[in-house]
Amino acid sequence: EAQVTQNPRYLITVTGKKLTVTCSQNMNHEYMSWYRQDPGLGLRQIYYSMNVEVTDKGDVPEGYKVSRKEKRNFPLILESPSPNQTSLYFCASSLSGKGNQPQHFGDGTRLSIL
Amino acid sequence: AQSVAQPEDQVNVAEGNPLTVKCTYSVSGNPYLFWYVQYPNRGLQFLLKYITGDNLVKGSYGFEAEFNKSQTSFHLKKPSALVSDSALYFCAVRDVGDDKIIFGKGTRLHILP
Numbered sequence: 229e230a231q232v233t234q235n236p237r238y239l240i241t242v243t244g245k246k247l248t249v250t251c252s253q254n255m256n257h258e259y260m261s262w263y264r265q266d267p268g269l270g271l272r273q274i275y276y277s278m279n280v281e282v283t284d285k286g287d288v289p290e291g292y293k294v295s296r297k298e299k300r301n302f303p304l305i306l307e308s309p310s311p312n313q314t315s316l317y318f319c320a321s322s323l324s325g326k327g328n329q330p331q332h333f334g335d336g337t338r339l340s341i342l
Numbered sequence: 343a344q345s346v347a348q349p350e351d352q353v354n355v356a357e358g359n360p361l362t363v364k365c366t367y368s369v370s371g372n373p374y375l376f377w378y379v380q381y382p383n384r385g386l387q388f389l390l391k392y393i394t395g396d397n398l399v400k401g402s403y404g405f406e407a408e409f410n411k412s413q414t415s416f417h418l419k420k421p422s423a424l425v426s427d428s429a430l431y432f433c434a435v436r437d438v439g440d441d442k443i444i445f446g447k448g449t450r451l452h453i454l455p
Contacts, residue, residue: 232385263445269447270448271386271445273442273443286442318386320385326440326441328436330376331386331388331443333378335383
């Protein structure tokens with residue numbers, strides 16, 4: 229089954245403790261992206277990757293890191309999480325980062341930073 | 343810079359009535375436009391996308407969208423609403439030649455039995 233898999237689905241942690249949210253897709257997609265969803269703000273892009281070893285900042289990249297060493301994986305790293313990063317996070321992928329290719333989304337990771 | 347607006351936070355419609363969820367956009371060139379739906383505790387699911395030359399685009403679950411270039415709008419429509427259509431709907435836009443895609447803030451659709 230074609231899918232985008234995020235782990236963990238839920239995480240409660242404390243300020244300053246490094247964490248990684250994994251994202252994997254099995255569709256051989258070139259484009260992958262991370263978003264955060266906050267009430268009243270909709271979906272905002274954190275980072276995206278057009279292909280392996282190519283990453284770019286989205287609209288809200290501060291406090292986050294990403295890497296794309298393999299095509300299928302695009303982990304999101306919070307080196308020193310803070311309470312304002314408490315949010316619902318989505319990973320997405322598409323065949324291409326250009327044109328009208330629709331994105332496939334994971335089911336989300338709800339992160340609480342205390 | 344590209345932008346997208348969904349002017350209504352919430353839309354309430356009686357079951358069986360037609361529904362419209364509004365979306366307007368701003369791009370410097372030609373737009374790629376999308377609608378997604380989000381059910382509780384799930385990621386966004388693709389509903390439909392604008393195809394150049396087609397002012398009325400059909401998508402999943404009986405939804406369609408009307409593209410209006412002069413009004414820079416891409417409203418989501420359905421002739422007869424179902425209670426199961428209740429969800430959060432997002433409009434998204436990408437400018438031709440651009441890498442970034444911008445999402446609207448979402449419109450919560452309530453279908454009343």
